[in-house]
Amino acid sequence: xxxxxxxxxxxxxxxxxxxxxxxxxxxxxxxxxxxxxxxxxxxxxxxxxxxxxxxxxxxxxxxxxxxxxxxxxxxxxxxxxxxxxxxxxxxxxxxxxxxxxxxxxxxxxxxxxxxxxxxxxxxxxxxxxxxxxxxxxxxxxxxxxxxxxxxxxxxxxxxxxxxxxxxxxxxxxxxxxxxxxxxxxxxxxxxxxxxxxxxxxxxxxxxxxxxxxxxxxxxxxxxxxxxxxxxxxxxxxxxxxxxxxxxxxxxxxxxxxxx
Numbered sequence: 001x002x003x004x005x006x007x008x009x010x011x012x013x014x015x016x017x018x019x020x021x022x023x024x025x026x027x028x029x030x031x032x033x034x035x036x037x038x039x040x041x042x043x044x045x046x047x048x049x050x051x052x053x054x055x056x057x058x059x060x061x062x063x064x065x066x067x068x069x070x071x072x073x074x075x076x077x078x079x080x081x082x083x084x085x086x087x088x089x090x091x092x093x094x095x096x097x098x099x100x101x102x103x104x105x106x107x108x109x110x111x112x113x114x115x116x117x118x119x120x121x122x123x124x125x126x127x128x129x130x131x132x133x134x135x136x137x138x139x140x141x142x143x144x145x146x147x148x149x150x151x152x153x154x155x156x157x158x159x160x161x162x163x164x165x166x167x168x169x170x171x172x173x174x175x176x177x178x179x180x181x182x183x184x185x186x187x188x189x190x191x192x193x194x195x196x197x198x199x200x201x202x203x204x205x206x207x208x209x210x211x212x213x214x215x216x217x218x219x220x221x222x223x224x225x226x227x228x229x230x231x232x233x234x235x236x237x238x239x240x241x242x243x244x245x246x247x248x249x250x251x252x253x254x255x256x257x258x259x
Contacts, residue, residue: 025062030090044091048069051064055085055127082129082158106122110122112152140180153169192230203219
């Protein structure tokens with residue numbers, strides 16, 4: 001009788017054993033090859049370990065949950081739009097040398113640790129809205145020489161309608177660091193200059209003509225688009241305008257509304 005009772009119990013334990021062993025897995029590893037680096041900046045998009053409502057520095061903690069980056073956390077799990085969390089991943093590289101990391105915008109505040117050392121902070125990450133200080137603006141950080149990086153990213157969001165990370169982190173070597181952000185900034189600056197040049201040309205050539213209202217309206221449209229072009233993307237205007245985060249956001253949305 002005892003053997004008959006123990007057999008179903010053993011079967012049940014064997015069925016649950018794979019679940020127990022796979023409930024937590026190792027942190028995701030993003031392997032970057034020499035060919036990848038030689039081709040230019042490498043995207044670190046993909047699966048990242050994610051610890052909701054935790055701010056810690058243990059990059060190697062077994063992964064209990066994960067999200068795809070770039071992505072919004074409230075679209076990928078039972079998380080609120082407002083909150084905070086820790087993203088983690090390991091990046092392996094083919095050569096021991098300095099590298100450059102592109103850190104994109106993330107609502108609302110962000111901090112980055114590499115191999116246990118804080119290398120970047122934008123705004124103030126906090127577990128409560130009253131202590132958070134929002135700030136936007138992508139940047140490029142030079143990383144210390146290594147062939148492996150344990151990356152820990154803290155993100156908190158209490159000031160924006162979305163929570164998570166909008167864009168990809170990217171890594172590059174010395175030869176391609178200018179492609180991380182400089183080229184995008186140059187393109188946006190060229191768009192801004194072109195739109196302003198066209199608008200001034202229209203004003204000069206149509207100043208003495210009748211029925212100038214349509215021209216003035218189109219010029220206003222060009223100015224609104226030009227202004228917004230440097231308020232989004234690489235956010236060139238954020239480096240020039242010494243305004244609060246709230247004012248910058250209002251200006252960005254007001255320009256879209258005017259356009």
